[in-house]
Amino acid sequence: MSATSPPTSCRRSWRGVQPSTVTPTATCCPASRLHRLHGEDRRAALEAWRRDGGVAVTSFGTLRWAVHQELPVEQVGCVVVDEAHYIKNPAAKRSRRTADILDRVPRVLLMTGTPLANRIDEFCALVQQARPDLLEDLVESPTAHDFRQAVAPVYLRRNQEDVLTELPELVEVDEWVPMSAVDQGVYREAVEAGNFMAMRQAACTQGASSGKLRRLCEIVAEAEANGRRVIVYSHFREVLAQVAALLPGPVFGPLTGSVPPTERQRIIDDFTAAPGGAALVAQIVAAGVGLNIQAASVVVICEPQLTPTTEWQAIARAHRMGQLRSVQVHRLLSDEGVDERLTEILARKRAVFDDFARVSELAHSAPEAFDITETDLAREVVAAERERLLG
Template identity: 55%
Template sequence: MGRREREAVARAARLYEAARSLADDHDRAVEAARAALQPIQDATVEQALDAIPVARLQDATGGRLRLGSVDKSGLHTVRQVLDAGPYRLRQVPGVGQRTADQIVAAARQLSAAVHETAAVHIDVDHPEPRTTALVQALHVLVEAGPEARRAVDTAAALSKRLGPLLADARPAAGRLSMLVAGQAKKARALEAVEEIRTLVAEAEQAGTPEALAQASVDLLRGTSADLAAWVDFELRSAEYYGLLAEISGRAPDPAAAEGFLPDGIAERVRDQQLDDSRLRVSLRGYQAFGARFALAQRRVILGDEMGLGKTVQAMAALTHLAAAGQSRFMVVCPASVLVNWTREIEARTSLHVTPLHGPDRHDAFAYWKGRGGVAVTTFDALRGFPVPGGGEIGMLVVDEAHAVKNPRTLRSQAVAQWAGHCERVLFMTGTPMENRVAEFRNLVRLLDETVAERIGDQAGVPGSVAFRRAVAPVYLRRNQVDVLAELPALQQTDEWEEPSAADEEAYREAVWSGNFMAMRRAAYARPEKSAKLVRLREIVHEAGENGLKVVVFSNFRDVLGVVRDALDTGPRTGGPVVGPLTGSVPPERRQGLVDAFTAVSGPAVLLAQIQAAGVGLNLQAASVVIICEPQIKPTVEQQAVARAHRMGQVRPVRVHRLLAPGGVDEQMVEMLRRKARLFDRYARRSAVAEATPDAVDVSDTEMARQIVAAEQSRLGCGSGPTGDADSSEGVDGRTSPA
């Protein structure tokens, strides 16, 4: 045994000790967070048990218990029963030893269920010592970042490999040890030294000793001041809650996190490796699964509900492919979110990003072709670029892919050409099917013709379970309620406002002219007497008094102008008014308006055209949403609300839909309910199999005509002119076919 071997063993011992030390440092940081969480978790469970009436214990015993006397004795809730215990229960008339034991056992069963499901919500507006301690403890782990997490994983793998090798190599530590060791031990010691030398050389070349040391330093910094921790929590709450889910052991149901995929596909996805070394953020479990799904299945639709982080899942897939040697990627998205995509890639990955937009886009395209990285362009701009050769693009990502559901449009044809030349394609949309199953099939056809044929016009006959099984090879969807237990409450209120005489007059004029769009915005045609405006100002005033930010959505630019005038002329308790953000605002300026709204300290109001701001932009700063009129598609409202009620939101979100009874609003609300049922049946998981698909959904144009005709009949206006019944205002503010 020479000096070279002893030095190799000594270096390995130091590396092993560094790995063990990092593991200990991480364990201490996690235990500190768990200790801070425990009293909050206990209080949450106690509060939940206090809200469960004692009668619910019947459910746990199949209705065998008689609990009337227990309730009359003053034990009204499950928590009170647990606090009382069997001795106190035996004092209740008619309750013997056996019954008391059964009651306590049932209460404990319910308590265990609550412990499994109760989620801790951190109230950012009302910090108190316990939640402050938890946020500070989590802050240590969040600040250490994904690099520390990767270092901890590396440390665990090193410890597992080096521990046995160092034990086997122990005789080689000295000449005497080698002399007294048997022949077999000597041979094994020399083999272990060689393995150690290779392992240590690889670790040193990868910079592992420095990474372990830096991670330990980051984890040992100690807690920050409470104010700094709270500010960081509000900015990065999604990362805090992700850690909280891991620490508390309350990860989402595995089947839900995997989108209830068939076992064979789910197993293949789990086996897919994911290299996140070029990603600068940590992934939640369901997000890592989504990235693996895109990689394993190659050509897919990621249909997660709004707010679950589809963008970061796409970036995780791109960074994995980049680490494996792929050099060029293309992202296609609406112009309104091009800036957001560019920022996200720059901030969350180490990939180079090139926006291909504006007059210099062809020069930028040539630069990207030579430089590599991620190109981000719009649907319209994509048509002007040459279609790539096979294998040239590592992955094509199409955001808001429902925009290409109509194969006759030029944008759909351009995407189809590119998709046909790319081995890996990722479509992203929370609304893959707005009106009918045929539109979803059109998207699937761009990815996999065989799967598309399986979901023909009669695919829904067996019910939604069969539909989901048919599309499972290309389609993954998870819903917020299944995987984001920490989301604050979403409260939706339909505000039915009795029209004023002026509102009625404007509405009757619109009906008489047969102008569907004028009917929809008639409630704002006489601003000085508008009942909806009165209520809107009340909501904004109340939000301002509570320091909350408000986003006001309308389909119509002129309605937003009326709202702005109304807010500007009234008391400014709602804070500054930002916008309006409309389709005519250049895409690069839209994110700037959102940033200005977010940066306001205190209350503020953002005015936004619903189709311009309801796609791609993040509005977590808003906790109050006002929708000025019903929308033609249910998904338009869902998307808009999801811009505020999404991962990262730390406050409850209240949604107010301003509606007028007896007219177009009421008819649209009923038609929207019928449309929403189709989406829920096929695009979401459903335990109820339907006998037949809802294949008779009317088009937007036909819906407008039906409503106009019905209202003309109700108000005795005769047939009247047809006006604009078959048109709607697009996000650019012009009137365009629906």
């Protein structure tokens, strides 16, 4: 809450503003006026915030409770939403609760590294939260240039390479691994059943008989010889279970969405204290955001993800401030089938992100979007593979 904020004529949405660009003043809230509106003491913290003002910090998970407690929103000078891509779906309850607060405050700061993952509509939803008027005159399928011009007043992007020049090298390798005979049999069964998710994990579910898992063991052995720790990502819990059972060295996790935050941090701390060759196995959607895992300097992604931003965020858990070693990224890809087709689609999605979101006209004073839902993607890939294998 703030009664001293300067007046402003518009609400702005920025990404990656560095501390050096902000000059602290005597009106900034000291640490003693920070109030944590989640956890066991949240009710007392809410009362203290109402009484004393200052900065309140809460989570998306606690937002429903906070709204029901009659937050003094009309007295709030600014709302900062971190990981703002979590409110890109305007139909979701979390987005509606957040929007109800944002509509009643004079200043909004939305921070996210991934304003666009699949569709331009996601980016538009975030812009609507900051300045609804900016998109009123935009045509239905804008070019990248027109879109960037439209959102320029609220969109400031600083890419990692712009601001973290001291980061160590990032080496990314696509590892095209032949399917074993067992993998091929499992994969064909998944194609016959039209099971897209089974197709994606077919090369990782047969233990030591799987081509990808054999290559994974080699990567971990190389890491151990070089005194490096490894983080292994997969979307699938079954794959993580296979990995944890197969790797010979110390294995931590699986770190999944069902693991409580305090337990997550304990797992990461134990992994950090482990020797080279240790592996942290983690579900990419659960551990790919909000965690610092600089102890790992080797990253293995077991299968292509459906959006490139999922992989970027997961890699950034290790390749970030505090990392002292070069980071090696290994993407395990089957040399035929679903992985090959997904990498082609992901390349198109990366191009869309680069055209529409990577460049900020505000920071640096074409083709149309490729729009495909995950359901459409699955249908397209399954149909293509059924035609290739079954005629």
